[in-house]
Amino acid sequence: MKGEDRMIFAKENGRKNIGAPDKLFGVSQKAKAKTAALGRDNVINSTIGVLMNDDGDLVVLDSVTECIHKLKPEDYAAYAPILGTPDYIEAVKKAVFLDEMPNSFLEACYTPGGTGAIRNAISAYTAVGDKVLTSDWHWSPYSIIASEIGREITTYKLFDNDRKFNVDSFEDSLLKLLETQEQVLVIVNTPAHNPTGYTFTLEDWDNLISVVKKLHDKKVVILTDIAYLDFAGDAAEYRKFFKKLENPPANMLPLIAFSASKGYTMYGMRLGALICMAPDEETAKEFKDIMSVECRGSWSNGNRAAMTVLSDIMGNKELFAGVTDERDIYMEILHKRGKAFMEGATAADLKICPYDSGFFITVPCAKAEEVSEELQKDNVYVVTLGQGIRVSVSSNTEKECRLMPAKIKTAMARCGL
Template sequence: MATSMVVDFEKGQKALDSVFKTSNEAKAEIAKYGKDTVIDGTIGTMMDEEGQIIFLPTVKKEFLSLSSTDYVSYAPIIGNEAYHKAVIAECFGDHKPATPMRVVSTVGGTGAIHHLMHNYAEQGTEVLISDWHWGAYDQICAEQKVKLRTFSMLTEDCTFDFDSFKKEVTYLADHQERVVILLNTPGNNPTGYTITTEEWQQIIDFLKAIADNGENKVILSVDVAYIDYAGDGDKVREFFALFENLPRHLLVTINYTLSKGFTMYGLRAGALIALSSDQDVLDEFTTIGTLASRGTWSNVCHPAMQTVVNIMNDLAKFKVYEEERKASYQMIEERAHIFESEAKACGLHILPYCGGFFITIPCQNAKAIVADLKAKHIFVIAMANGIRVAVCSMPKRHVKGLATKIKDAMDVRA
């Protein structure tokens, strides 16, 4: 037996995230065979048509012109007020709900989810997440000793499966006091699905009733990592207005990140935003959030946060930044449309793409198919119930023909 020094809880865990692992394999092949031979549809970072990572020009310029103090000084643990205001302005746009809110700065969106699980999900209990979800949720929950319960996100005709959602929420409400729900929308990773405003209305009405039953505490968390790449910026924010008149025992949190919208993936900054009608709940959110930060990463990347403050405080800069971001989104959309239309033409069934960085092909034996594709220098991600293709990271010339190649590989394994 291999020697082990770690605590019992951590024993036997597998080290590397499969997305980063596969992405590293693709990078190694690109170094060996060149970027024209290798198709890399693994990771959620935007690449331009030449295969270079995109750093939105306005963000880059602002970041590179900060003062030395902004680069190296500690930010307040919770983040400063200017950053909180900037995050609220960008996140909610014209649909900021009239509900008191607070912000705690976090290390990316991952940090926000960490704080959510750490502070609001009791160890040993279950939290509810859709069956189609970002793989990192599993690891974050495991680290917090919280179990995942899933509901089926999509019906056969690809709308939000409210019946399944209701069934699983009801189960949790019957078995434990806390009902913690994490939904990733708009532009869900991995499916690209966006919950519509009408579907949101149904969700909120139902959760308000649970929170009012006198027995449960409901924490609804929305991971909006892809909000700036999920369609019309105004339309995709409409659902925020539904987070008003919240009952005392319904806390809503928004997981926000600078990784995607501001293309500062590696700079590691984001925020957890809390909305509640109860002042005590918000005060507690601030105190406990600050303590959790102090006990984990302490402060968040100061220059990343300052860059956002400077852009959001200057309307002219913000407008230019918005245009650049829109252009990047259009680039992803064009790639997605190529994939969608070719998939249709060759009979490859894909999940409905509303926005975001990925397209998903539901299938059973994804691991084997993905291994076969690797042998042909095509790198995509195998999930338990499908294959994820990162249209954000592939030039159009690599997207063209890809649906057919995947369909052929699937037919071989059928």
């Protein structure tokens, strides 16, 4: 049956339509087609959100691949316990906190990637109809994850006029939400935020926590999305902020969304965890109880093979050193690419969001769609955000990163900016 007579079976359930076509997929297809026609040297594809080497191939850590090859049938055939294997729960705590275990009642559960952790946190710590607070620049799937379970994302301004964490906007937005909600879940994506590359400083954390402290009779759950932690820079330095979450005010609960997608190049194996830094035993138990229902009611048991891989790595000092040594080599490449883009931006007088580290850099731009189309005429493909353009330094060569800012500046000028 075609056209008007066709019956529609899928439910909109509050969406604007059944499911909009993926804009990102469209531009990335165009970039691929252009690359096939003109060759890799003549097209800059900055739409891909994974780490690629200079030949355009996905970076896969050999040390992780070796562990995958050693898996035994029972590692992938058997069900894992709902919350994850006990070895994995210990491994994931080690992977996140290394030798600085926080002085909290730590609990964790397996989730399929960081996405699953964000989903479980929203589902368990907000009510249907609630708003979840995050920054104006954010990873867009947060909205889909929230709306698919009947919640909504609302935002505060991440940067103030001095390009620093806008604590006033954070406080205003939080207060406004607490007029109608007795509890708010806040998502903070740091370090190496997607899409800007910003990292919360220790002072930013102090400011954020003191806002929460002031609201003593209102409950605030802080979910830190650390998807890019292991590609941010020095491991100990970028973990210092965990100390700030160790003794939270009584009205604050810190949660951590871990993802093995980037740090362990296990994107496709769907490995992640939601970690609760509970202040007391009862809150830790409450976390475990609610997570066993959240997991059972969404994906049920997790990927045992993937859990075994991380457990093996974290259980063997040499294996872990192999992973970190290999990762350091790619981190240096990533760092050089980010630096090249920033130097190019300074030379071209292109304004970018404050970038510290990570896979992405954002150029604020009022006519993002128009500029993106103009860039495509120059064989440059980028991702548009509401008020900006995102480039993916993780997938471009250092040379491309140095070239892009001038091209963006020219395209903006052609669009009257």
